[in-house]
Amino acid sequence: MSHTNDTHAAQDGGAIAEIKKVTIILSVLTIVELILGFWMIGMESKALVLGVKGTIVILMMAKAFYIVAYFMHLKHEVKNLIMTIVVPLSLFFWFIVAFLADGNSFRNLRNTYNPYYKEQSTIKVVQPAHGEAHGGGEHEAGKGAGAAAHTDSAAHHTDSTKKQEAKNEETKH
Amino acid sequence: MSTTTTASPTEAKLWGGGKSPFSVEYGKVMMWYFLMSDAFTFGAFLISYGTVRFSTNGWPDPNLVFRSFPFAPEGINAPLVFVSVMTFILIVSSVTMVLAVHAGHNMDKKGVVRNMIWTIIGGIAFLSCQAWEWNHLFHEGAWWGRNPFINADGTASSSNFTNFFFTITGFHGFHVFSGVLINIIMLIMTLTNQFEKRGHYNMIEKAGLYWHFVDLVWVFVFTCFYLL
Numbered sequence: 128m129s130h131t132n133d134t135h136a137a138q139d140g141g142a143i144a145e146i147k148k149v150t151i152i153l154s155v156l157t158i159v160e161l162i163l164g165f166w167m168i169g170m171e172s173k174a175l176v177l178g179v180k181g182t183i184v185i186l187m188m189a190k191a192f193y194i195v196a197y198f199m200h201l202k203h204e205v206k207n208l209i210m211t212i213v214v215p216l217s218l219f220f221w222f223i224v225a226f227l228a229d230g231n232s233f234r235n236l237r238n239t240y241n242p243y244y245k246e247q248s249t250i251k252v253v254q255p256a257h258g259e260a261h262g263g264g265e266h267e268a269g270k271g272a273g274a275a276a277h278t279d280s281a282a283h284h285t286d287s288t289k290k291q292e293a294k295n296e297e298t299k300h
Numbered sequence: 301m302s303t304t305t306t307a308s309p310t311e312a313k314l315w316g317g318g319k320s321p322f323s324v325e326y327g328k329v330m331m332w333y334f335l336m337s338d339a340f341t342f343g344a345f346l347i348s349y350g351t352v353r354f355s356t357n358g359w360p361d362p363n364l365v366f367r368s369f370p371f372a373p374e375g376i377n378a379p380l381v382f383v384s385v386m387t388f389i390l391i392v393s394s395v396t397m398v399l400a401v402h403a404g405h406n407m408d409k410k411g412v413v414r415n416m417i418w419t420i421i422g423g424i425a426f427l428s429c430q431a432w433e434w435n436h437l438f439h440e441g442a443w444w445g446r447n448p449f450i451n452a453d454g455t456a457s458s459s460n461f462t463n464f465f466f467t468i469t470g471f472h473g474f475h476v477f478s479g480v481l482i483n484i485i486m487l488i489m490t491l492t493n494q495f496e497k498r499g500h501y502n503m504i505e506k507a508g509l510y511w512h513f514v515d516l517v518w519v520f521v522f523t524c525f526y527l528l
Contacts, residue, residue, distance in 0.1 A: 142402055150395050157387055164380050164527045168363050180528050187523040191516055198398050198512045207314075208322040208329065212336055219343055226347045230354030238357070248357035251454040 149197040156190050331506045335513045338475075342517050345471065346524055349464040358451030360461050362526050365442075365449050370432050383526045386429045387518065393422025394515040397483075401508040404501025409490060412504060416487040419511065423480035430473050434466070442466075465525060472514070472521050479514045482507050 160183055167179050196202035201209055237244045314321050322329055353359055363379035372378065396418040403411025441448035447462040486507045495501045 146395065146398050146402070150391075153391055154388075157384070157391065160523070160527060161380055161384050167527075168379060183523060183527050187519055190519045194394070194512055194516045194519065198394055198515075199509055204324065205322050208324065208332070212332055215336060216339060222343065222347055223350070226351045227354050230351035233355040234357065237355075245357075248455055250456065252450055252456045254450050254454075 145197060149193050152193055153190055156186050156193075160186050325502060327502065327506055328509070331509050335509060338513065339517075342468075342471070342520070345464075345468050346520060349468065349524065352460050352464065356458070356460065358453050358455045358457060360447070360449040360457050361452035362528075364452075365437075365461075366433070366526055368436055380526060382429070382433065383522060386426055386433075387522055389422055389426045389429065390515050390518050393419045393426070394512055396422065397508045397511045401501075401505050404495070404504040407496075407501070409493075409496060412490050412495075412501060413487065416483055416490065416504075420480055420483050420487065423476055423483065423511075427473065427476055427480065430469065430476075434469075437462075468521055469525070472517055475514045475517065479507075479511050482510060 163179050163183055163186075167176060170176050170179070201212070313319070366383060367377050367379040368374075369376055369378050369382050396415045400412050400415035400419060403409075403415060437443075442462045442465075444463055444466050445459050447457050447459045449457060449461065451457045486504055489495060489503065490501075495503065
């Protein structure tokens with residue numbers, strides 16, 4: 128950028144250049160995320176899936192940083208203001224770790240001590256509506272078959288889901 | 301009193317009064333604190349979604365659920381395509397919002413009006429996409445309390461998936477909707493020369509902060525529901 132005498136115009140150009148730069152960065156990050164998302168479809172290796180998901184989360188954080196720092200202009204604010212916003216948000220580190228660990232622990236406990244839950248979550252069911260309707264291409268026919276498959280699969284559901292389904296039927300009518 | 305006089309001179313200058321220590325106006329600071337609290341609301345939603353997902357053995361595969369596209373034949377298998385269109389619409393509308401704020405700094409009324417119109421169009425386009433997607437999923441049998449999609453491992457799913465999806469994208473969609481309303485009000489105020497009379501376009505900046513926050517939340521919602 129040439130240093131013109133008109134400082135206002137120079138600042139102007141700098142701001143526009145920054146907006147352009149951040150736009151390009153955000154687009155590239157999104158495209159990379161989408162490529163990773165496509166790559167993950169049908170991926171067999173569990174470890175690789177986990178790695179790709181971790182990468183996507185890191186890219187997500189990078190996008191968040193660029194939006195907050197440049198589009199929301201936080202990077203150019205006074206440091207005290209930045210701290211009053213960013214420090215409380217760091218509570219999220221604890222929230223995420225604690226709750227996800229708790230969820231994971233609940234799953235392990237159920238799988239260990241609740242054989243009924245474990246058995247229910249291994250019974251395979253017929254794919255209702257969706258796959259059929261889309262494979263067939265006939266919306267109405269697919270829907271009918273789907274509804275039938277749906278009631279079939281309900282037989283395999285746990286009692287609580289059965290009750291849920293019954294409730295749904297009620298609300299539908 | 302002696303402690304205050306021994307404090308470093310820059311500190312005394314910053315907090316000594318007669319000067320804004322954050323050097324932004326009151327309204328903007330409050331907008332930041334509102335957005336911080338809103339971030340906790342969205343965070344609570346997304347973390348509860350993550351917790352339930354971590355505590356369940358099976359979960360539907362998003363690539364099999366979100367794979368349709370408007371005006372495409374019914375049998376199309378296009379995972380991630382529609383949602384990437386939505387994501388880019390929101391990013392572009394965020395960029396036009398930055399340009400509107402920038403034009404406001406230069407007291408360029410024409411630039412503000414043009415970029416606000418583009419931002420509003422982007423917001424409405426995003427809402428239309430979401431309306432289409434909700435309608436499509438509804439016709440496939442998905443709604444609060446019912447989930448027609450089985451888990452990725454072929455087992456029966458619960459309605460947790462649809463409950464979280466509709467609640468969180470709905471809450472985000474409501475934010476987009478109110479953002480569009482705010483932007484329309486800002487556009488009207490610009491057109492009626494209210495900001496010209498005030499001598500500054502600070503209100504555009506505050507609306508801009510809200511709009512970028514909506515884009516920011518979508519980055520997280522998009523990742524959590526469609527990619528992970």
